Amino acid sequence: MPVALDAANAAARPVSMAADAAAMPAPPASFAPVPACWVCGGVSARRFHRLAFDFDLYAEQDPGLHAYTQRCAWLVRCTDCGFAQPDVMPTLPHFFERMYDQHWSEAWIEREFAAPYKDFIFRRILGELRRRRQSAGGRLLDVGAHAGRFMHAAQHAGWTVEGIELNPRTAACAARHTGAPVHVLNAHELGGRGLRYDAITMTDVLEHIPEPVSVLTTVARLVEPGGWIAVKVPCGSSQWHKERALAALRPSRRVSLADNLVHVNHFTPGSLARALRTAGFHDVDVETAPPELVYEGSPASRIVSNAVRLAVYAAGRLPGAVHTPLALHLQAFARK
Template sequence: MTVAEFIAVDACWICGGTSFEPIDDAAFDLTEYQRQDPDLAAYSGRHVSIQRCTACDFAQPAALPALPRFFDRMYDQRWSDDWVAREHDAGYKDLIFADILSGLARRTRPGVLLDVGAHAGRFLRLASGAGWEAEGLELNPKTAAFAARATGAIVHQGNVHTFRPTRRYDAITLIDVLEHVPQPIDVMSRVRDYLAPGGWLAVKVPNGPAQRAKERLRARLRPGYRATIADNLVHVNHFSAASLTRALNVAGFRDVRVVAAAPELPHQSGTGWLRLGAFRLSRAVPRGTSLPLAFNLQAYAQRD
């Protein structure tokens, strides 16, 4: 068995800067993988610093696990059929999905759309209902197969590095994907090549500064609560509105617009009204993405 090792990340993934300040500490607890993947579980108890680039405001880990395919292995959960079906039926992200479909409708007419990270296919279903010919790209074979069965859509199994498209897309969506993938500009550039000229990209990610403020507040209100934005590196990339705009420009997009994104509304949660209020306020005011209430960012960008 290998020892859990790390490889230092020396330069900012967005601007190439090398001046950082630490903003968070990510702890690893992967003991649940002890039987399935002992080399992955060996990272339990280790820590890595999350640091902010002083030049562009983007934040990323100071080092990444050296274990090959670390993230694929961590996301290789053996999900039950019931759970996948419930994810397809659950409406907790519907406000986000509807907001993105209306944002795209303001920019272009429905054509062929690719949803990268299609999960159980709920967005594919809603996009089809809005007039798009929707296809998915999904790494997890189980959710990919389910999404295809449930929607009748084409769902390619793989990621942006393995996918070889046979057509160009009029729109591509990256919903809750970019925060999980190291070197996010590689992913953005890749999907840019999948777009037809003039095609639109819609990106939804957490808003790094607002998420940190929320965690700090939680820790103050609840004694013993550990403030974290990146344990197990579930989030590797921490975008602000400025660094997301910059990243999209570097990846070759124009007409970049970043606004506050709609919230998830979990069915049993009693905080839906708070989330909705925070979203509506941060969407309504100028520069609302800089408010600590704008917990998520919604970006649109066009290919030349």
């Protein structure tokens, strides 16, 4: 995939992703080039952020993963659709499963179930699904159910819920609190069982999974004709502006956008809509998503922090503002 450098490096020569990979230090930590945009298939992209790997914490748990420490990759933005992704991907088998193999304590998982920081986001999703379906209830699948707080809220809103959650401990927590099925499977395996849903939610999930159109196509097969999908992701371009602004205010703070490839997909409103349409959805709306709210710390700091978050959100909901840096997160709704 030929890439042109960004404006800051405009004088530099075009380079190829394959050449970059070859120029990196020797194996065992190796990479494979990503040949084209995961959303539109375009082959022209500009580098804009160098991301770092740090797996020091995995030195004993997983030496293969730890070998990637101090390696680097580039985030590149597709010049055709605006979507951004890494220029290379680690070739280590099951890289992401190994990275997310976190041994959370039962107490921490229970606190995640009890924590209300995403409730504002959840209320918006449930309210909007109800409005669009013009009824309450139906079968809802939450992909990436985590500890089950959203499933629990959806149950109280009248839905018959199920979840997908690959971490067996958080899946068990979600099942315990809802009494509902929580599948420790990926969406592809679930589709093979013939299950179908009236609504599927993916909240803060899609940014973590490579090749998002392929993921959405698999999920689309699980949605009944006429059913809905709700997808929430960070807005890649806005997060980049925010990180740069914070780093400018505090020079000791480095721009941390996707270290360790925690986020592999960096959507703009247009590229998220395009990904959903390519996956087979229509009636696509992409809006500014509500923020997480702070519920810990001193009352004064909570009030100030939440007031800032809500003010930015209110500004981001103004007409056209979803295309500005005020839209830090995106919430899409689309119909099968």
